Structures are given as structure tokens and as C-alpha cells.
Amino acid sequence: GENVEQHPSTLSVQEGDSAVIKCTYSDSASNYFPWYKQELGKRPQLIIDIRSNVGEKKDQRIAVTLNKTAKHFSLHITETQPEDSAVYFCAARYVGDNDMRFGAGTRLTVKP
Amino acid sequence: DADVTQTPRNRITKTGKRIMLECSQTKGHDRMYWYRQDPGLGLQLIYYSFDVKDINKGEISDGYSVSRQAQAKFSLSLESAIPNQTALYFCATSDRTSGGARYNEQFFGPGTRLTVL
Numbered sequence: 722g723e724n725v726e727q728h729p730s731t732l733s734v735q736e737g738d739s740a741v742i743k744c745t746y747s748d749s750a751s752n753y754f755p756w757y758k759q760e761l762g763k764r765p766q767l768i769i770d771i772r773s774n775v776g777e778k779k780d781q782r783i784a785v786t787l788n789k790t791a792k793h794f795s796l797h798i799t800e801t802q803p804e805d806s807a808v809y810f811c812a813a814r815y816v817g818d819n820d821m822r823f824g825a826g827t828r829l830t831v832k833p
Numbered sequence: 834d835a836d837v838t839q840t841p842r843n844r845i846t847k848t849g850k851r852i853m854l855e856c857s858q859t860k861g862h863d864r865m866y867w868y869r870q871d872p873g874l875g876l877q878l879i880y881y882s883f884d885v886k887d888i889n890k891g892e893i894s895d896g897y898s899v900s901r902q903a904q905a906k907f908s909l910s911l912e913s914a915i916p917n918q919t920a921l922y923f924c925a926t927s928d929r930t931s932g933g934a935r936y937n938e939q940f941f942g943p944g945t946r947l948t949v950l
Contacts, residue, residue: 722892730873753937764923764941765876810875820891821939823875 723748725813727824734801735832742827744811745793751813754794756785759808759826768809769796801831836860837942839924845948852911854945856924863929865907866939867891867899870921879922882907883929914949921946 724747734740746754755770771778771785771794778785782801787794794813798805808828814821840855856865867879878891880899888899896918900908911918924942 727875755938764943766941767938770938812876820878820881820889822892823877825873825875 722820723751723813723815723822725811725822725824727811727827729827730825731828731830733830733832736801736803738801740796740798740801740805740829740831742796742809742811742829743793744795744813744824745791746813746822747792748813748815749789749792750815753814754785754787755812755821756783756796757810757812757823759810761807765810798829801829803831803833805829806831837924837926837940839922839942839945841945842943843946845950846914847950848913848915850914850949852914852947854909854922854924854947856907856909856942858905858924858926858940858942860926860928860940861904862926862940863904864927865901866925866927867897867907867909868923868925868941869893870923870944876923879909911947911949914947916949919947919949 727744752773757765758768759765769780769785782799784797808826810826811824812821837858863884866881868876870876877893879897881889882901885901898910922945925939927937927939
């Protein structure tokens with residue numbers, strides 16, 4: 722089955738700086754890569770996703786890049802704000818499957 | 834998301850007790866999932882169901898069972914709870930159709946915090 726590794730486990734940045742979280746996956750057949758954000762005490766919510774037929778996707782201050790050859794994908798947050806503080810999870814799966822595997826999470830802290 | 838609800842929200846129980854966690858959804862989604870969240874381990878899939886007659890094991894199904902009583906309801910049972918099943922449990926739903934930019938987005942319930950003493 723798929724195995725997803727996520728780094729770093731914790732990340733602290735100053736407000737206004739950029740944050741980058743990286744994930745690697747093991748199954749070359751995986752072709753769907755979502756990112757979820759979980760604020761303290763709340764449920765995870767999808768913030769952005771990418772399919773393997775594109776290399777990059779942007780949505781305002783967040784972007785995801787995918788390198789299929791190296792089997793890794795990254796979340797980029799620019800101009801970070803305190804409300805970006807949360808745990809971020811990457812995930813990977815094959816579109817034809819429903820067994821989605823999550824990374825262990827990255828706790829991002831944005832210091833004002 | 835108020836469309837996915839879980840009961841109870843918190844539960845403390847003793848080793849050996851049978852526990853059932855309930856999940857209900859009003860989204861009309863056909864797919865439902867149960868995840869377990871432990872600190873530093875992310876979200877681990879326990880079971881998932883595509884429709885009422887379909888049950889599939891996830892990566893950590895041992896010690897758990899599920900029941901899909903209706904399209905809108907998916908229950909998780911711990912037949913004989915043990916302390917290492919202490920965790921935060923999330924139910925999630927998704928739609929079969931791909932439509933739009935957010936393919937097969939999973940919508941999570943608020944979570945059930947279970948403590949097994």
C-alpha cells in the first residue's frame with residue numbers, strides 16, 4: 722500500500738515569511754494529492770489538491786507543486802498570517818481507489 | 834461542517850467495554866470513512882464504505898468493526914476496548930462524482946475523543 726512521509730513535523734515562521742511543507746509518497750500509481758488544514762480543536766478541512774496531470778496549482782497565498790519523477794509534493798504558503806497556524810496534512814491515493822493515506826502532519830506556528 | 838455529525842463527542846470508558854461511535858450525514862454522499870488520529874501519526878483509515886452493502890478494511894481495522902445501516906449512517910464499534918484505542922476518531926464522507934476542482938473532497942465530522950482507562 723501507499724506510504725506517505727511528511728516533513729517537517731513542526732515549523733515556526735515569522736508573520737509575512739513563507740512556509741514550505743514537503744511530502745513523499747511510495748506508490749507511483751498515486752495520482753491525487755490533497756492537503757488538509759486542521760485548526761486546534763477542529764476538524765480537518767481540504768485547502769488545496771492536485772492531480773498528477775499538473776505540476777503546480779495555486780489558490781491565492783497557497784500553492785502545491787508535484788514532482789512525479791521524484792514522487793514528492795510540497796505545500797507553499799506565502800505571506801503567512803497568524804491564522805495560518807494549524808496542523809497541515811498531506812495525503813496521496815490512486816484516483817480509482819479510496820484508501821487514502823495521510824502524512825503524519827506538520828504543526829505550523831506563525832509568530833506575529 | 835454541520836452536515837456531518839458524530840455522537841458522542843467525548844467518551845470515557847473502561848478496558849473490556851463495548852463502545853459504539855455514531856456518524857450521520859445529510860450531504861447525500863455515498864462514501865463514508867472512519868479515521869483514527871493520534872499525535873504524530875496523522876490520520877489512519879480504519880474502515881470505509883461505498884454504499885450500504887459495502888464495507889472495506891483500511892490500514893488499521895484490527896479491534897474495530899463497522900456497520901452501514903443506511904446511506905446516511907455509519908457506526909464504528911470497539912467490541913472490547915483497550916487503552917491503546919484511546920484516540921480522536923473522525924468520520925468523513927465524500928461524493929462518488931468527481932465534479933469541479935476539488936475531486937472527491939472528504940468532509941470530516943467534528944470528531945469523538947475516546948479515552949479507554
